[in-house]
Amino acid sequence: MYLASVAASEGAGWPEKLPLLPHPAEMIVGVIAFAVLYWMYSTKVVPNMEKLYAQRAAAIEGGMKQAEEAQAQAQAALDSYNAQLKEARGEAARIREEARTQGTAIVEEMRGQAQAEAARITDSAHRQIEAERATAATSLRGEVGRLSTDLASKIVGESLHDEVRQKGIVERFLAELESGAITPEKVDR
Amino acid sequence: MTGSIAYLGYGLAAIGPGIGIGLIFAAYINGVARQPEARGMLQTIAFTGMALTEALAILGLVFAFVFKG
Amino acid sequence: MSLTVISAQLLTSLVAEGDGSTFETPGTSDFWWPLFGGDSNWAFTRPSAVMLLTVVVLGWFFVSTSRRLALVPSKRQWLAEQTYDFVRNTIARDVIGTKDFKRFLPLLFTLFTLILLNNVAGIIPFIQYPTTSRIAFPIVLTLIVYITYHAVAIKAKGGVGKYLGSMIPPGLPGWLKPIMFVLELLTYFFVRPLTLALRLFGNMMAGHLMLLVFIIGGEYLLLHGSAPLKGAGVLSFGFSILMTAFELLIEFLQAFIFTMLTALYLADAVSEHH
Numbered sequence: 001m002y003l004a005s006v007a008a009s010e011g012a013g014w015p016e017k018l019p020l021l022p023h024p025a026e027m028i029v030g031v032i033a034f035a036v037l038y039w040m041y042s043t044k045v046v047p048n049m050e051k052l053y054a055q056r057a058a059a060i061e062g063g064m065k066q067a068e069e070a071q072a073q074a075q076a077a078l079d080s081y082n083a084q085l086k087e088a089r090g091e092a093a094r095i096r097e098e099a100r101t102q103g104t105a106i107v108e109e110m111r112g113q114a115q116a117e118a119a120r121i122t123d124s125a126h127r128q129i130e131a132e133r134a135t136a137a138t139s140l141r142g143e144v145g146r147l148s149t150d151l152a153s154k155i156v157g158e159s160l161h162d163e164v165r166q167k168g169i170v171e172r173f174l175a176e177l178e179s180g181a182i183t184p185e186k187v188d189r
Numbered sequence: 190m191t192g193s194i195a196y197l198g199y200g201l202a203a204i205g206p207g208i209g210i211g212l213i214f215a216a217y218i219n220g221v222a223r224q225p226e227a228r229g230m231l232q233t234i235a236f237t238g239m240a241l242t243e244a245l246a247i248l249g250l251v252f253a254f255v256f257k258g
Numbered sequence: 259m260s261l262t263v264i265s266a267q268l269l270t271s272l273v274a275e276g277d278g279s280t281f282e283t284p285g286t287s288d289f290w291w292p293l294f295g296g297d298s299n300w301a302f303t304r305p306s307a308v309m310l311l312t313v314v315v316l317g318w319f320f321v322s323t324s325r326r327l328a329l330v331p332s333k334r335q336w337l338a339e340q341t342y343d344f345v346r347n348t349i350a351r352d353v354i355g356t357k358d359f360k361r362f363l364p365l366l367f368t369l370f371t372l373i374l375l376n377n378v379a380g381i382i383p384f385i386q387y388p389t390t391s392r393i394a395f396p397i398v399l400t401l402i403v404y405i406t407y408h409a410v411a412i413k414a415k416g417g418v419g420k421y422l423g424s425m426i427p428p429g430l431p432g433w434l435k436p437i438m439f440v441l442e443l444l445t446y447f448f449v450r451p452l453t454l455a456l457r458l459f460g461n462m463m464a465g466h467l468m469l470l471v472f473i474i475g476g477e478y479l480l481l482h483g484s485a486p487l488k489g490a491g492v493l494s495f496g497f498s499i500l501m502t503a504f505e506l507l508i509e510f511l512q513a514f515i516f517t518m519l520t521a522l523y524l525a526d527a528v529s530e531h532h
Binding site: 024048050055056 | 286289290292295297298299300301302303305306309310312313316317320321324325327329339342346360363364365367368371372392393394395397398399402463
């Protein structure tokens with residue numbers, strides 16, 4: 001029946017023909033249209049688009065690589081910073097410790113020096129006092145000797161100086177006094 | 190009323206494929222709702238099934254034109 | 259076709275019928291619209307002109323856009339890229355697989371954009387003729403797909419004999435093998451191309467015919483009907499606008515399905531086993 005209707009419509013012209021029957025000129029136009037568009041797409045559009053895709057993928061990949069690098073750098077910087085910080089902390093502790101020991105040593109030394117100085121001052125003061133006492137004692141002895149000789153001279157009425165000096169009476173007396181052979185009534189020393 | 194009974198026949202012939210395509214896409218929607226990640230695979234299967242089912246309706250259309258006069 | 263064809267048909271009906279008071283149902287003959295050459299086999303028809311126009315528009319748009327692509331896209335590049343991305347990733351890569359899809363990209367992209375624009379031509383004002391509702395164009399596109407997937411399969415499977423052998427699914431009992439072989443043979447060589455071409459053609463023609471019925475019927479009711487029928491005519495026009503929106507969806511879906519099935523057949527062809 002299909003073939004029959006095709007045969008029947010052969011003379012009737014296109015408007016009355018089956019809608020399922022392709023029109024030859026339209027088929028040729030269709031082939032040309034497809035061929036032209038396919039040629040344009042396969043030579044220009046698709047390669048360009050694929051290039052863009054590749055570029056975009058490369059850009060994204062490159063960006064990720066860059067980000068990774070930056071992260072690694074940041075990590076390295078952080079590590080070195082941490083290490084430096086740790087080192088600095090150790091250093092600071094060490095310096096503080098050293099300062100403390102040094103301070104103690106200085107304080108010790110200063111104390112020792114001060115003590116030595118104090119001892120020295122005390123010592124020299126003692127010595128001076130001793131010397132002065134000795135000087136005073138000597139001069140006093142002389143004075144006492146002279147005074148007593150004077151007194152004795154006045155009592156006796158003549159100068160005894162030469163004799164006293166010659167015989168060392170005063171000396172002997174004072175020595176006896178010091179050794180406690182005679183006790184003075186009043187010693188004003 | 191004039192016309193060709195072939196078109197009426199086509200209308201009847203389209204009932205079955207219509208139901209069939211409805212079932213296929215109902216199952217597809219169900220599947221995607223349950224497992225959205227399987228969408229790509231299910232889509233392929235759904236369209237293959239639809240193509241097979243619709244072939245019957247399209248054959249009906251062809252025969253409607255062939256038998257109309 | 260709708261609006262321009264209304265006036266054309268109105269004119270012819272006025273000339274033919276005098277007052278144009280009889281309603282002519284829109285039919286398949288309305289799709290025949292020669293520009294030159296009358297009713298002959300070699301007439302240059304309006305759909306041919308639309309087809310060539312779409313090729314010019316598509317070629318200009320994509321070639322000029324892809325000539326200067328930037329990593330950060332402009333608006334126009336974004337549109338081109340979205341279309342390309344849809345065909346490349348959603349259709350080609352997901353169906354064929356990452357290994358083989360790149361060499362089929364020009365074919366799939368050509369099919370998708372060409373069919374889409376030719377379908378949408380059905381509702382673009384002043385063109386209003388879905389080119390794919392003329393069966394010659396779906397047949398041509400299907401023939402290209404048909405030849406491609408058989409050629410690819412024969413090459414991938416290493417010879418015609420192995421290709422035919424691969425049609426028997428493995429692991430079947432012996433008595434079932436011939437039956438399955440005949441069924442698969444029918445599917446590969448007969449059902450697949452037939453449905454691929456006729457699905458596109460049928461959807462586009464039926465959709466456009468429906469719009470014609472609503473618009474021409476509404477026009478007739480509005481001009482020649484009685485008072486209540488004029489209301490129905492207005493309703494019919496309103497519904498035709500709704501249907502136009504619906505048609506846009508169908509047009510996109512058909513372009514998608516055609517490309518998707520092509521990708522499926524190609525994926526089947528390049529796969530190692532059945």
